[in-house]
Amino acid sequence: MAEITAALVKELREKTGAGMMDCKKALGEVAGDIEAAVDWLRKKGLAAAAKKAGRVAAEGLVAVAAAGTKGVAVEVNAETDFVARNDQFQGFVSTFAQVALAQGDDVEALKAAEFPGAGKSVQEQLTALIATIGENMNIRRAKRLEVSAGVVASYVHSAIAPGLGKIGVLVALESAGDAAKLEALGKQIAMHVAAANPLFLDSASVDQAALEREKAVLTEQALASGKPANVVEKMVEGRIRKYYEEVCLLDQVFVIDQENKISKVVENAAKDVGAPVKLTGFARFALGEGIEKEEKDFAAEVAAQLGG
Secondary structure, three states, rough: OOOOOHHHHHHHHHOOOOOHHHHHHHHHHOOOOHHHHHHHHHOOOOOOOOOOOOOEEOOOEEEEEEOOOOOEEEEEEOOOOHHHHOOOHHHHHHHHHHHHHHHHOOOHHHHOOOEEOOOHHHHHHHHHHHHHHHOOEEEEEEEEEEEOOOEEEEEEOOOOOOOEEEEEEEEEEEEOOHHHHHHHHHHHHHHHHHHHHHOEHHHHHHOHHHHHHHHHHHHHHOOOOOOOOOHHHHHHHHHHHHHHHHHHHHHEEOOOOOOEHHHOOOOHHHHHHHOOOOOOOOEEEEEEOOEOOOOOOOOHHHHHHHHH
């Protein structure tokens, strides 16, 4: 049986908000598997949701760039927030976004691409910047969206410079309608994406493994109520609809009007822009998301240095 360490219990508690003893018991029931323990707690009604609450490690910047029918989001990481305010670093990230806008979102190909005006590749330019600033940096990811007709709108939440910040969003709108009006609509939806953080475009694009896992948890919760099977099935169907409303962009209620779903907002826009509108995709980059931060015990670190 896997050892149930204090660190494991702490991690589960941060993910679920459940009590320490409940977390310890859950881990014991599932041989220390953290994700299975999350599900165990949810089935027992001891955790609100399987939301990851780990602190992110990466600093740096997210950048967005858009031009007509295409747009790109990129993330370049650094060790400290101080570097994000450095003019040279900001200039590198902005220029890199323009390279990605022109060439695509394959990170390895982008690293080998020519960095404008430097006579070096993107990676070589970054290496030179690392030597100059004295802090490790890396290109983490890029995502480009494109439509055949319409616009790709962009938005940066709390931008520290044009197109640069910690949350960047792209929204692709396919339409033959008025470009300026599409751009305004796209920016509003991008602001919604920044705030609501949808995971999928629509119910058809929901990851099936995630959906089956959600159904399993909801089914056990419903069965625990003692209701008959036919009632349980309807309860689960209702909760899955609610799940879609939480994680699918087109099913979410627009944060700006607090009334219509995004799908309806897009449908209604056709009259204003002069042609049907289809929301074909979105991208949301939040700086450092998904990167675990190394937490140091300062007292233990000092003690170790004194002991050494």
